[in-house]
Amino acid sequence: MKLNFLPNFSKFFAEDMAIDLGTANSVVYVQGRGIVIFEPSVVAVNQKTGQILAVGEEAKKMVGRTPSHITAVRPMRHGVISDFEVTEQMFRYFIEKARKKRFLFNMRPRVIVGVPVGVTEVEKKAVIDAGRSAGAREVFLIEEPMASAIGIRLPVQEAQGSFVVDLGGGTTEIAVISLGGIVLGKSLRVAGDKLCEDIMQFVQEEYKLLIGERMAENIKIGIGLAYSSEGKNDNKAATAGNKKDKVIKRDFKMRGRNLVTGLPEEIVISEDEIRRAIEKSVRQIVNEIKMAIEETPPELIADIMHNGIYLCGGGSQLRGLDELIAKETRMPVKTVEDPKTSVVRGAGMVLENLDQLKEVLIETKELEPPK
Ligand SMILES: Nc1ncnc2c1ncn2[C@@H]1O[C@H](COP(=O)(O)OP(=O)(O)OP(=O)(O)O)[C@@H](O)[C@H]1O
Ligand SMILES: [Mg+2]
Structure with a gap:
């Protein structure tokens, strides 16, 4: 017989978190408390000693105002870890900052982290390792467009096609979602x-x-x-x-x-x-969306023609982008409210509703919903 004591106990002493470590911004959601951190993914490093001097907002403020041997590092590139040690430090900083020290001891939290669609096994492992050594008890992964779709309350578990484009700093992620899974996913390294x-x-x-x-x-x-x-x-x-x-x-x-x-x-x-300066890259993004539409099964296309393409991520705020995509794809295009936090809001909703939503996680083997 399984004892239910441990999950109850852990819920009381640990606050689980959802973290979006973006190329540009990192956002942290704590179970029961909502979004508690939104800071730039920047770390100030002393190049002479390798010492980390500041993370996030603090580090961004230091940029350009410090001696030349202090540099600002952005440890995530195109949504994946490019500098493992610095990422781990940044991860630790965010976990520590988000934790509320209510007791003499606190259990380490479980953390759901957003990753780009189609990340390699090596990249996934790097995120899990960085999270564990940064203080997480367990690390679970969710594909960012899936998290975004949940964050903007699309019916991801229904037999209905949802089309999401997340235009971030490092990657543009395109996904067609139906029945709790990504039917078609693309990640383009052209974004903000x-x-x-x-x-x-x-x-x-x-x-x-x-x-x-x-x-x-x-x-x-x-x-x-x-x-x-x-x-x-x-x-x-x-x-x-x-x-x-x-x-x-x-x-x-x-x-x-x-x-x-x-x-x-x-x-x-x-x-x-400026429009001319960015035209080629914007065209690449639009073409990738058109290619995804071409590859989408016809039944789902019918849904998307009805429901529209949802644009999220900070880059989706570029003026005229929605209009251009609508014109090029002949689909309705919808921009979302607060587009930079849709990933973490979605991952947070998974935390809060693990029973119903754990099928959308990439790694679910060890995960049991809190009782
Ligand atoms: N009004 C705006 N118009 C155009 N771009 C914008 C606007 N506001 C923010 N951005 C861009 O949005 C990007 C950051 O978006 P977001 O926070 O979603 O990225 P991220 O999640 O950190 O990156 P990624 O998902 O690629 O890892 C930056 O490139 C920023 O310049
Ligand atoms: Mg992002």
Whole structure:
């Protein structure tokens, strides 16, 4: 006979967590408490000693304001661990910060972690190992688009097709979900970071101006545009002050260093220029979505035509992206509320409803729902 004492006991002393260690942002959900952490996935490392000086918000603040031997490391690349030791430290920091020390001793938590669709066995093992050595009692994995779909309350367990695109910092994940599983999943290493790189490259080529990653991201968030229904607005001179335009165009004052003179310079760039700068990458994303649609079984396509394509992840906030995808796929496209937390909200819902939802986890062998 199985004793129920242990699960009760563990629920009382351990607070299980859901963690989305994203390329750009890390988000932590604690059972019964909701989202308690949202911080950048950045670690400040002293390169001379290898010592970790700060993690998250604190580390991001230090960037560019510290001696050169202190660097900001982003240990996740394209949604997977690229620097194991630094990831483990970051993992530990988030687990420790999220835990409420209510008792003299606390049991180590069980943790559900979001991973990109189609990660290799080696990559999965790296996440499990990093989580365990960071203080988790057990680590379970969930594919990020599945978590997102649950987070935005799509009927993932029904015999009905749900189509989710999660455009993050490092990867764009595309998934068709039905009956609690991913029928078709794709992960493209073109997402928010790549768009920033495109902007940096464009500015360097067109204006001989060197700008930093943060400036490029500010430009993207400020005036980034995937598609303009005005269409043929390729006029380089179009700026906010141009009265001939029916729609007021946005522009952005960017600061950087002129590569020829070596001196700081301020240049105004328009949204049309940014649209052109990121066009190729945006097209790659749209093409991948179209390919996923082509590969989807016809019954599910009928559902998706009715329900629409759901866009989540921070990158989905790029202006005009929903319109462009709708035009290219001829499907309704829906953006979601709070797109950067859908993965962790979904993984959190799995934690809270393990009985009904544990089939959606990748690793379920050892997992018993708390009594
Ligand atoms: N308004 C906006 N317009 C365009 N992009 C945006 C906007 N706001 C945030 N982003 C981008 O969203 C990305 C971060 O999104 P998110 O937090 O979902 O990524 P992540 O989960 O950390 O990454 P991944 O899932 O790839 O590991 C960044 O590239 C950021 O620049
Ligand atoms: Mg993500």
